[in-house]
Amino acid sequence: MSLDATDKKIITLLQQDASLSLQQLSEQLNLTSTPCWNRIKRLENEGVIQKRVALIAPEKVGLELVAFVQIKTQQHSEVWLRNCVQQVKGFAQVLEFYRMAGEYDYLLKVIVKDMRSYDHFYQQLVNDVDGLTDVNTSFAMQQLKFTTELPIM
Numbered sequence: 001m002s003l004d005a006t007d008k009k010i011i012t013l014l015q016q017d018a019s020l021s022l023q024q025l026s027e028q029l030n031l032t033s034t035p036c037w038n039r040i041k042r043l044e045n046e047g048v049i050q051k052r053v054a055l056i057a058p059e060k061v062g063l064e065l066v067a068f069v070q071i072k073t074q075q076h077s078e079v080w081l082r083n084c085v086q087q088v089k090g091f092a093q094v095l096e097f098y099r100m101a102g103e104y105d106y107l108l109k110v111i112v113k114d115m116r117s118y119d120h121f122y123q124q125l126v127n128d129v130d131g132l133t134d135v136n137t138s139f140a141m142q143q144l145k146f147t148t149e150l151p152i153m
Helices: 005-016 022-029 033-045 078-089 115-128
Strands: 065-073 094-099 106-112 132-139
Touching (some): 022 033, 078 094, 106 115, 115 132
Antiparallel strands (some): 065 106, 094 106
């Protein structure tokens, strides 16, 4: 898929503020509303725009502790991976989940209220996901940068 300059501008504007009205977007793009709407719909249909969300301040809803959990396993079968992914996706505390190259096999970004909540999550994780050989956690002390904006060039 090839994105032209107008597509990139739409994506950039929506990443900055997904609540922009069609009229506001059209004005900023120097388009009428119908071509602007058609472009947005095409970007959605092609999966470029996956969804529009509200970003919530975690501390305002009592979620203060961010943990990065590295996991090692001796299990590498497709069946094991499917089961592991299904289990981990069931944890609301897991914001991101990656299969990694390097020393650890998987990385999870977890957000919870406090250390007691993390311990509860940890116990569930090691009890529910079979075959984990090492679980190493690092806790974020301060968030220095956060963005959901992709660098569209």
